[in-house]
Amino acid sequence: MQKINFNSMDYQGLLEAVFLAAQDAISVVDEKGEHILVNPAYTKITGIEHDDIIGKNALYDIEDGEESVHMKVLSTKKPVENTKLKLKPSGKTVVAQAAPINVNGEMKGSVAVLHDISTIKDLTDKLEEAEKKLREMTYKYKPEDIIGSSMAINEVRNLIEKAAKVPATVLLRGESGTGKELFANSIHAQSSRSHKSFVRVNCAALSDSLLESELFGYDEGSFTGALKGGKKGLFEEANKGTIFLDEISEISLNTQAKLLRVLQEKEIMRVGSNKNISVDVRVIAATNTDLAKAVKEGRFREDLFYRLSILPIKIPPLRERKEDIPLLVKSFIAKFNDEYGRNIVDISDDALVILKAHDWPGNVRELENIIGRAIIYMNINERVIDTIHLPQLDTNKIQNIVKSVISTDDAGVTSLDNVLNKAESEYIYNVYLRFDKNKTRTAKELGISLRSLYYKMEKYGIS
Template sequence: MNKVNIEINNMDYQGMLEAVFLATQDAISVVNENGEHILVNPAYEKLTGIDNDDIIGKNSLYDIEEGESLHMKVLSTKKPVGNTKLKIKPSGKTVVAQAAPIIVNETLKGSVAVLHDMSGIKDLTDKLNKAEKKLRELTYKYKPEDIIGESVAINEVKKMIEKAAEVPATVLLRGESGTGKELFANSIHALSSRRNNSFVRVNCAALTDSLLESELFGYEEGSFTGALKGGKKGLFEEADKGTIFLDEISEISMNTQAKLLRVLQEKEIMRVGGNYTINVDVRVIAATNADLSKLVREGKFREDLFYRLNILPIVLPALRERKEDIPLLIKSFIVKFNDEYGRNIVGISDESSSILINHQWPGNVRELENVIGRSIINMNLNERIIESEHLPQLYLNKKLPIKNYVAAGNEAMTKLSNVLDKAESDYIKDIYVRLNKNKTDTAKVLGISLRSLYYKMEKYGIK
């Protein structure tokens, strides 16, 4: 009686093992001591795309597209093999596989392997990366990895960025237009202990003095015509516990400079029309392409504010000072525009690369990015390599000659200032037209603020 019960239990046990083998979601394959498949489960068929009848009797390499056979390694060593990445066919999926020997009565009878599908993990990773990108767009646009370059000059800046992130001191970023001041400001924030709080960017040149003041410090209800009911929080309040990036700091008025100084000294602001102070904990990063020390000497910038801002100065190198980084930047921009424009550009010709490396880049990295973008737009859909004919005219290293307006013969003479004004007007007009009358790009290329460009265009009647 006991013997019958044991036999029934063994049959039940075998049935349970078969049920588990068939139901498990991980793909399982078994080979004999000769490396021939003798057993696979439905999950294996689904993962590989191979039917049971087609795989049985085939050798252990039959289903592998890239990588070595774990079964053969197990059979030769009689030892288990840990997680190994493989690409299988015909499905083309990437899997992580493990294998172990089958030993019966101390005799090697075969090998069993378990395959884990990595596509689900990849999908989750892609979704996580997209979510991280979205979150970064809501807080700060760039991260330290976005700083492209391995030159001595840019590596020195990277070191300074890391040091700046470790302390809460005010940072002053100095560099020509287009050197990437916002990128470096974002990177400092992303590396700092404030990374999980707001990063607020303010273009000081894009706002009038009164509007800039109300935007920075907020205002109380009824403080001016059009003020919102209940007032409005300023950007310093929005950036509390985070970072505020004041771009083109040289453009703010002396009056706003005094109020900014108070924020840096006292860590408090007062709204426009308000009669009480509000404490704020904000890390200030300022940026300029102007020589602030010169503006101080000229009485156009407060000396005490300059010293408050200049606690941790970081000078960003011009692109012409780190030309060895240009190929890396080009590669990065090609990837970016392929994604944005839905293209499949694979590289750039040696001739085109040489042209770009030898250009002086008065517009720096931003100009290089624009050139690559326009080059890809100029290409036909079937073209894959950026050739010299795709490059837009690099006119910036060919300054327009100042015409000879000095009187000759019966021509009227004029003041030198008129000659210079005429040359400046012609040059601005030429750049403006070449850039399809885009004021923002024109200001960037000329290396002046948007406010200064508007002033000059009005002065010279450029429309």
């Protein structure tokens, strides 16, 4: 390699050209820690003009509380590597490296090079946000979030474990507030698709045309306002994962036909396209209506109904699993303690009597709301939920029922469970007699399934 010789003027000019052209920000301070030299990249990254920084202390260009690499070099007389700093006034994040300037064995100052990592940080933040959304999309409930030990909930839990092992379509049937999304999440979380997306769609919340474009996507120019390049539909987003179609009864017959095609052919066609796209998606649908009745009335396609009903699972209403109320209340107390910053430790027996005697038309969601409101009503020094904190419920009426049960029991009823069991037993027996021992009509009047009625009659010895 040929050696190039520079005279002193050439060398000084070369150094100055390199200094000014460098993409990384460079700053130099003297032995007192005052800026004596900066390059254009420095003024760009800090937002400080050249003449405004010269003569200023090394702490001038960094946020309060940050440690200056220049001052560290001057105090230790050693180089400093890869120190993360936040600049002012620009607010940009940099990684700084600094080294001492020694002339004839004497330290005359410090030189620092600043690498702008704001763009990298922005990308990292966006990546973390995307990963967070993906985790939320994957599933927000876990199998252990299914609270309860009743026979009714254990039966559902067993069905869900079986459903998770196969890719069959599942139809969840249950009243509003029973937690159908929780059970759908649980199926996905226990399945082989758990590492892929869980996409929830509220079919009742979107118009027919919007629902179609959301489910199946669209091509560019397919309608006014369509995005350039088109858009993936939710079936594509859920590929290899699970799509949860909540309120499935609310979709139009036209969209039902297209959904049926997806289930049969495992293909979708975007709005405005004639190209088929293969998808591998596990479908879980949910409804709070009688789909069989909707089929008879012509509001729901019979072929789609049978496609969806390969594995039907009925979620029991809370009135059929009242023995789970104490465990549910405990979980809600823990949840609201965390959300509201409270320290509620328990619920009184009297309050539990009130809760167990209520019919719960809004199911678990209603119970959650009532516990949340009760905690809000409580004074900051109160630790136990009592009947006074449950003004939404007709506590006087319920307490009178319980008192009447206790007063008519010669042996005395001492425990909470005995009180409630005695009240439930007498109520079921009275309804049973009122309908001339017709079990179907009795179950309908009580708002429970025929199977639950048989279980309760056997439990209480009603014949």
